[in-house]
Amino acid sequence: MLKNKKISNEFVKELIEITDIVELIQNDINLQEKGKNYVALCPFHKEKTPSFTVNKEKRFYYCFGCSSHGNSIDFLMNYKGVGFVEAIKELSEMNGLEIVYEELNNFSKRENFKRIFYGILHEINKTFIDSWKYSFSYSAKRYLQRRGLDQNTIQHFSIGFGSIFDDKIKKKIIQMKNYSHHLKEIGIIKINEKGRILNKFHNRITFPIRNRRGMIVAFGGRTILNDHIQPKYINSPESVIFKKGKILYGMYEVIKEQNHPSKLLVVEGYMDVISLKQFQINYAVAILGTSLTENHVKTIFKFTNSVVFCFDGDQAGYSAAWRTLKIIISYMEDDRQARFMFLPNGYDPDKIIREEGKEKFEKRIEKSHLLSYFLFNRFKKKIDLSNNEGKARFSTLVSPIIYKIPGYVFKKCMFNELSHIIGVSIQDRSIKKPLKSTIQKKSPKIKKLGNQSRTISILIKLLIKNPNFVRYFPNFNISKYENIKLFGIKLFLKIFNICRNYPEIDSNQLEKRFNNDVLFRKLKEDSENHNFFLEKKIERRIFQDAMFHLTSIAVNERFNFLISKERKIGLNIKEKEEVLRITSRK
Known part of the structure; x- marks a missing residue:
C-alpha cells in the first residue's frame, strides 16, 4: 500500500455494489436458485439441510443455521481466510478495476499505525521462533519438554524464545524512531539511557497473543530463570492494539479450525489452553490476567451458544465463578447455556488433563454445574429455608439476579424454580414489569439518513397541496414509521393521520391546524414560491413513488438493525424469519 494512503x-x-455475489460464491459453492434467493449447504458449519442463503439484489449472504453473514468482501475473508486487502485485490481483478487510494485522515493514520505495529510484532515473533535454531535456547527447550509439550503443539501456537533482537528487527525499529513511544507502549522494547534497544522478553519463552483475525497484538512470556527476582509470567501492557478485556487467548486457533464450535471452555492461563489442545480439547480459550468482561462474553456468544467456565476448587475459584455469573447472566438468551466446572484443590487444567486424559476430563465437563444450579445452590448453602424469614430473604437475594436474564423462557423457568424452592408462586407478578422494560429498551432506533429526508420533504409538500392523496394508501401503518429518525417524519405522520381521519379536509384547513409548526410553514412557502408540481397526474405519481421509497427506507433500516443485533447478541427465531422475509422481498 502507498505510504500515507489507504484504500478509498x-x-x-x-466494489461491493458492482460485484455479483452469486457469481462469486458459486465459484466455490453449489448454489440453487429458490425464488428471490439462492441457497446451499453452509460452508461455515456442517448441516444436512441447506440454510445458507444468498440474495443477489442486496449483495448479501446469511446462514440461518450458524448466523454467518456478510457481503462479497466478508465472504472471501471468512471462506478463504484472506485479509481485507487481499480480498479487495481479488475482487478488483475480478471486476477489472484499479484500486483507488485516498489520503489518510487522523483516524486512518491511527489505523495505519496499527498495521505497522502488527507488521513489527509479526517480524519479532519470527525472530523469537528462529531462536530455537541456536544453542542459547537449550534451557528453554528443556523446560518445554519437562512441561510435556510436543513439537506440533509448539508450532501450532507459534511458541518462541525471547532472544536478543537481530539486525533485521533492529533496522525496522530504527526506521520507526519517530514512533518509538508507541513501540514502548506495546510493551516489546525498552530503551536505556544510552539509547540502546532492549528486548523485554529476553530469556523468556514467548506466547504470541492474537486477535480474532490472527494478528499478533501482544506477547506473554515465561521466564526460564529461577532467580525469584523477576516475575514468573509477564504479558505485554495494554496498548492501542491490545486490550486484555477484549482478547481471549486461543480464540483465533479455535475458530480457525471450526468457525462455530459446539462449546467453548474458558480457563485461566495460556499454558492450560496449550496443554488441553495437545490432548485434543480443541475448544479452550483463556482470559489474560483479568476477570471476565462483557466484551469477553460478547465474543464467546458470537461463536457459540454454549460455554463452560473452569475454576480452581478453592474459595478464590468459587468467588471468581460468582463474579462470572453476575456478568454473564445479562446475556443468557433462551438458546444459550453456561456451565461452571470446579477442579480438585491443587489442580489446574494443565495438570489434570495430563493425569486423567481427554475422556475423563470431558466427563468432568459433562458433570459441571449449570448456571441455574450454581445460582440457587450458592444461596441454599447460606440461608436457612426451614422458616418463612429465610424463604423471604432467599427470594429477595435471588429475584434481582433472575430479572437480569433476557431470555423469556429461561427467565420464566428460573422463577418457576424459585417458586418451587420457597413454596410461593411469585412468577407472574414478578416477571411482568421487567419484561415490559426489556421490550422498551430493545425497540429499534433507526439512525438519521441524511439525503433520504428529501423524500419526507416531497411527501409533506404534496400532502399540503393534495390532502386526498392519502386515499391511495388505506393500509399505511403509521406506527411502523414512528421510530425512523428522518428529518420531518413526525410532521408527515401527523399530517397523514389528519388527512386520513378527515377525508374532506383541504389545504387551508391543514394550514390552520399546523400554522404554529415552523417546518410546515417553510415547506408550504416553498411549494407556493416554486409552483410545486402543476399536473395532478404527475403529483400523484411522485407521491406514490415517494411513499414506496419511504417503505423501502423503513424495510432497509429494519434489516440493518437486525443484522447489527445479530452481530452483537444474536437473533431469536422470529427475527431470523423476518430477515428471510426481507431478503426474499420482490
Missing part, C-alpha cells in the same frame, strides 16, 4: 471507502462501496 467509496471504492470499497463501489
Whole structure:
C-alpha cells in the first residue's frame, strides 16, 4: 500500500455494489436458485439441510443455521481466510478495476499505525521462533519438554524464545524512531539511557497473543530463570492494539479450525489452553490476567451458544465463578447455556488433563454445574429455608439476579424454580414489569439518513397541496414509521393521520391546524414560491413513488438493525424469519 494512503471507502462501496455475489460464491459453492434467493449447504458449519442463503439484489449472504453473514468482501475473508486487502485485490481483478487510494485522515493514520505495529510484532515473533535454531535456547527447550509439550503443539501456537533482537528487527525499529513511544507502549522494547534497544522478553519463552483475525497484538512470556527476582509470567501492557478485556487467548486457533464450535471452555492461563489442545480439547480459550468482561462474553456468544467456565476448587475459584455469573447472566438468551466446572484443590487444567486424559476430563465437563444450579445452590448453602424469614430473604437475594436474564423462557423457568424452592408462586407478578422494560429498551432506533429526508420533504409538500392523496394508501401503518429518525417524519405522520381521519379536509384547513409548526410553514412557502408540481397526474405519481421509497427506507433500516443485533447478541427465531422475509422481498 502507498505510504500515507489507504484504500478509498467509496471504492470499497463501489466494489461491493458492482460485484455479483452469486457469481462469486458459486465459484466455490453449489448454489440453487429458490425464488428471490439462492441457497446451499453452509460452508461455515456442517448441516444436512441447506440454510445458507444468498440474495443477489442486496449483495448479501446469511446462514440461518450458524448466523454467518456478510457481503462479497466478508465472504472471501471468512471462506478463504484472506485479509481485507487481499480480498479487495481479488475482487478488483475480478471486476477489472484499479484500486483507488485516498489520503489518510487522523483516524486512518491511527489505523495505519496499527498495521505497522502488527507488521513489527509479526517480524519479532519470527525472530523469537528462529531462536530455537541456536544453542542459547537449550534451557528453554528443556523446560518445554519437562512441561510435556510436543513439537506440533509448539508450532501450532507459534511458541518462541525471547532472544536478543537481530539486525533485521533492529533496522525496522530504527526506521520507526519517530514512533518509538508507541513501540514502548506495546510493551516489546525498552530503551536505556544510552539509547540502546532492549528486548523485554529476553530469556523468556514467548506466547504470541492474537486477535480474532490472527494478528499478533501482544506477547506473554515465561521466564526460564529461577532467580525469584523477576516475575514468573509477564504479558505485554495494554496498548492501542491490545486490550486484555477484549482478547481471549486461543480464540483465533479455535475458530480457525471450526468457525462455530459446539462449546467453548474458558480457563485461566495460556499454558492450560496449550496443554488441553495437545490432548485434543480443541475448544479452550483463556482470559489474560483479568476477570471476565462483557466484551469477553460478547465474543464467546458470537461463536457459540454454549460455554463452560473452569475454576480452581478453592474459595478464590468459587468467588471468581460468582463474579462470572453476575456478568454473564445479562446475556443468557433462551438458546444459550453456561456451565461452571470446579477442579480438585491443587489442580489446574494443565495438570489434570495430563493425569486423567481427554475422556475423563470431558466427563468432568459433562458433570459441571449449570448456571441455574450454581445460582440457587450458592444461596441454599447460606440461608436457612426451614422458616418463612429465610424463604423471604432467599427470594429477595435471588429475584434481582433472575430479572437480569433476557431470555423469556429461561427467565420464566428460573422463577418457576424459585417458586418451587420457597413454596410461593411469585412468577407472574414478578416477571411482568421487567419484561415490559426489556421490550422498551430493545425497540429499534433507526439512525438519521441524511439525503433520504428529501423524500419526507416531497411527501409533506404534496400532502399540503393534495390532502386526498392519502386515499391511495388505506393500509399505511403509521406506527411502523414512528421510530425512523428522518428529518420531518413526525410532521408527515401527523399530517397523514389528519388527512386520513378527515377525508374532506383541504389545504387551508391543514394550514390552520399546523400554522404554529415552523417546518410546515417553510415547506408550504416553498411549494407556493416554486409552483410545486402543476399536473395532478404527475403529483400523484411522485407521491406514490415517494411513499414506496419511504417503505423501502423503513424495510432497509429494519434489516440493518437486525443484522447489527445479530452481530452483537444474536437473533431469536422470529427475527431470523423476518430477515428471510426481507431478503426474499420482490
